[in-house]
Amino acid sequence: MTLLTQLLRNKKALVGVTILAIVILVAIFAPLLTEYSPTQRVGRPHQAPSAEHLLGTTRLGHDVFTRLLYGARISLAVGFGAGLLITVIGTVLGIIAGYKGGVVDEVITFLTNMVLVIPNLPLLLVLAAFIGQASPLVIAVILGFTSWAWGVRVTRSETLSIRQRDFVKSAEMLGEPSWRIMAFEIFPNLISIVGINFIGSVLFAVITEATLEFLGLGDPNTVSWGIMLYNAQNASALSVGAWWDILTPCFALAVLGLGLALINFAIDEIANPRLRTGGMLARWTGLIRRGEGTL
């Protein structure tokens, strides 16, 4: 069974994929779902939700629902763009370090460990502070180049164990070039690790982009969930009681985050069958677990 069909049979994955699909559809069809423009004043400041403005308006009189729909575009673009960059760098470095070994491995591992101990968000803040207002593209690129370390670590350790398997040994005996072994023998066996890395990185990038923008390091003219949070916070939305202004992007981020995390846990369960708890395995664990329930 391929990873994809297995994913669709997993309940967690199904919910996660559904959430992600809805967000993607909303992002694509945003202009069809709302009559307003996300950047135009279409009502009085801080109107409560009504039939006319489903989720109310912001301090500047923008329609919150419209900005929510259009904001999904930026969150997804930054998330998937940065996620892809992080995954590519992490996977390539991880496979090279794990397969080549020796000095190459030591240099890559040293760099990786170093990036892991320098706190990420403060570093991003310092970078962004020198750059000034960062556009979503700049944020995605910075995220891509500073956040690959975790991926290298997990890919490398997995490669180390695959390198010892017979099919790699026989490919070596046949004299296949090492780039071919890495790309066609090792990489296909890392698919679940790469998948987890990718989805995790997308999640990380979505959250971090929103956080950087919330902290005022983004470009305030962007229509994104992070800038919605930033504007709402600046307009003191909570203290004036305009909860819809601030809770809407909060809800969107939480739901997208949950969706991505569910997909990730499902991949983990499929790649690592012991973690699964349904069907056969439940009966098997039931046998082992006779008479428990203390603590």
Added chain:
Amino acid sequence: MAFLLRRLVFYLAAFIAAATINFFLPRLMPGDPIQKMFAGAGSDLSLENLNALKLTFGFIDAPIGEQYLAYLKSVFTGDLGRSIRFFPLPVTELLGRALIWTVGLVGTATIIGFTIGTLLGVMAAWRRGTRFDTIISLLSIFSSSVPAVVVSLITLFAFGYTLGWFPNGYAADPMLDPSWGWDYVGSVLYHGTLPMLTMVIVLTGGFAVTMRNNMINLLGEDYIVMGRAKGLSDRGVMLWYAARNALLPTVSALAISLGAVLGGSLVTEVVFNYPGMGNTLYQAILARDYPVIQGALLIMTAAMLTANFVVDLSYVLLDPRLKRA
């Protein structure tokens, strides 16, 4: 011992790397770095003071190599320059005050989150497949995926504004003078509750998931069966055979996640206007107070490295093999 020594050398290298980023960033940006870094001070800065600052940050008439050494020298002698916004307050003093609050907040929240998360993970793994496991797993997934910003804002909205149970900002009542008296300490605890709650919510899930998965992977091992065969109680096997061994990878996961913990506290501090490192860094960024921004990166890195070293020490205690290595 060799293990710990090797780690110390590595931490030194990592700290120098952070200092190197600080050194090159202003020099790589377009425009005059000196102008950019100290412009915020305007005419308040006398020529004498400006020269002192330039010396601290390595802006001297010398090749770039010597400039770099000059900067490293000031960093290692503990001179991080002076805040532009609160001139002439030294950066170390400004950030030192803030660090106490952050360490208190992050330290307590990590201990609480780690304890609760690990225990929940152990119990969920031990009863895997039951409703208890499902609920804990789903809650953990939610807790580990929702951004700190979102949790902070929702907690602030719910308990701060709507219910009015807790204050909306500051680390203590500004009317009180700091002291060890009950009034002040009580006020600190009261003001710290919401930021702490936020951090615990954000942290617990990740620890629970890691522990649960580690435990489940161990439960098929022979020594677990052996423990049962010896007739040990369930609780005994669960805690002393399974949990003790599953704890090891969880502790190293803790070390890796410390950066994220610090990031989470940064956001939480900003939302709750809590006077820690994160909020100080945030205020400095708003005011383009570059010496403070750079100092914050160094001190946060140093804090991370210290915490990692503590984790290394606990690792030696948990894994007897490392004592001999």
